[in-house]
Amino acid sequence: MKLAYWMYAGPAHIGTLRIASSFKNVHAIMHAPLGDDYFNVMRSMLERERNFTPVTASVVDRNVLARGSQNKVVDNITRKDQEESPDLIVLTPTCTSSILQEDLQNFVDQAQMEAKGDVLLADVNHYRVNELQAGDRTLQQIVQFYIEKARKQGDLATEKTERPSVNIIGISTLSFHNNHDHRELVKLMGDLGIEVNAVIPDGASVHELKNLPRAWFNLVPYRELGGMTADYLHTEFDMPSVRITPMGIVDTARCIRAIQVVLNGQGAAVDYEPFIDEQTRFVSQAAWFSRSIDCQNLTGKRAVVFGDNTHAAAMTRILAKEMGIKVVLAGTYCKYDADWFREQVSDYCDEVLISDDNAAIATAIARLEPAAIFGTQMERHVGKRLDIPCGVIAAPIHIQNFPVGYTPFVGYEGANQIVDLVYNSFTLGMEDHLLEIFGGHDTKEAITREITTDSDLNWSKDGLTELNKIPGFVRGKVKRNVEKFARDRQITTITAEVLYAAKEAVGA
Numbered sequence: 001m002k003l004a005y006w007m008y009a010g011p012a013h014i015g016t017l018r019i020a021s022s023f024k025n026v027h028a029i030m031h032a033p034l035g036d037d038y039f040n041v042m043r044s045m046l047e048r049e050r051n052f053t054p055v056t057a058s059v060v061d062r063n064v065l066a067r068g069s070q071n072k073v074v075d076n077i078t079r080k081d082q083e084e085s086p087d088l089i090v091l092t093p094t095c096t097s098s099i100l101q102e103d104l105q106n107f108v109d110q111a112q113m114e115a116k117g118d119v120l121l122a123d124v125n126h127y128r129v130n131e132l133q134a135g136d137r138t139l140q141q142i143v144q145f146y147i148e149k150a151r152k153q154g155d156l157a158t159e160k161t162e163r164p165s166v167n168i169i170g171i172s173t174l175s176f177h178n179n180h181d182h183r184e185l186v187k188l189m190g191d192l193g194i195e196v197n198a199v200i201p202d203g204a205s206v207h208e209l210k211n212l213p214r215a216w217f218n219l220v221p222y223r224e225l226g227g228m229t230a231d232y233l234h235t236e237f238d239m240p241s242v243r244i245t246p247m248g249i250v251d252t253a254r255c256i257r258a259i260q261v262v263l264n265g266q267g268a269a270v271d272y273e274p275f276i277d278e279q280t281r282f283v284s285q286a287a288w289f290s291r292s293i294d295c296q297n298l299t300g301k302r303a304v305v306f307g308d309n310t311h312a313a314a315m316t317r318i319l320a321k322e323m324g325i326k327v328v329l330a331g332t333y334c335k336y337d338a339d340w341f342r343e344q345v346s347d348y349c350d351e352v353l354i355s356d357d358n359a360a361i362a363t364a365i366a367r368l369e370p371a372a373i374f375g376t377q378m379e380r381h382v383g384k385r386l387d388i389p390c391g392v393i394a395a396p397i398h399i400q401n402f403p404v405g406y407t408p409f410v411g412y413e414g415a416n417q418i419v420d421l422v423y424n425s426f427t428l429g430m431e432d433h434l435l436e437i438f439g440g441h442d443t444k445e446a447i448t449r450e451i452t453t454d455s456d457l458n459w460s461k462d463g464l465t466e467l468n469k470i471p472g473f474v475r476g477k478v479k480r481n482v483e484k485f486a487r488d489r490q491i492t493t494i495t496a497e498v499l500y501a502a503k504e505a506v507g508a
Contacts, residue, residue, distance in 0.1 A: 164216050
């Protein structure tokens, strides 16, 4: 077992709570010790939520350990049913409930006899899946529950809508810019003449789920959430799905063309090529930028990309195909889906890293010395220490990555936002020159510190002073060469004298 101070994907119950709290009028019960209910604070703060977050902790304390949990959990479910009148209450397992070997399904069955609303146990294995996998499974389970319920009641809507329509699956709370992507995807579908039958789970009512089969197809914009639901709907109703993330000019067009194929296969006879051409040639600022002198100044710049599968893969392709930027490393923390990621990015980067160890990506960044990083909030912290600019492109994220203004990352407007993020993440031209002349953030001694703590060398004050006189863009390389020189000669403290000797040894 390894102690981690940073987790890219949280425990399974966080994924379940994200899905439950994304639906309208759904309440979640989490049976866990006091202190594990940080989800409420996290969601209220990050999403700037005005309403009460619909998650209640059924606290495990010494009384529970002595007498068992059954009465407490059942009482909490029935109490919330009476107080909040939710359409659905979801009981989520936690590591604590697993350790106690509690029969949570029995608790749910008992509570259902008294509750007016529906009660459901989230069917996730807390030890085998993470937050993303649990969220995907929970969404599919809720959809299946209400589809089967409607089928039993003879209330299942299966007749297709008169006009082409879509279910957008996978928009969730606490995801990267999902609330903005929601608006942009709805607008894009409207521009294509496609009705939006449902968007789930964000703001949806569970009573609307019986209408999902009416859509002509499902759009799953994110690899991490919605795939299992789309698979279920395909198995039950033979519903086709489009699973291309419309990020960037190229992939947005590719997604639209895939939608065209699906609709024409059902007799719609649509042609979206004129729309794609107009957006690409005359409307999109991103397409214009890719041909401008500003983008040419980025050609050959070196970048590292790291994040979830969806955003890291899309950003890698955008940088390499649309902006001419050299991606020296593309990585993801979604180890469970590594094969897909490798397939998506291998042709567009020099190196692929699959890891959920933040130290591994930090060490790789320090080794590669890119001109910019595109990653999560953790890579932003790494960039601060190495004085490398970082644009945040994926969760986990900080409150600053939940902008109040409209900042989608999908569709044609999303492509514009990505261009701004990429361009502003590089130190370019006169800015770089002025920093060297007048000094700036790159003269801080912090740049000489290693990301990892396994160095056996110390730098004296005069050694650091001399090192900081070296231009920032080559300082890291000089530092590594000097340290190698010192290790080869069993020198443990690097002084200015050692630095001069090292420079002379390599003919610098």
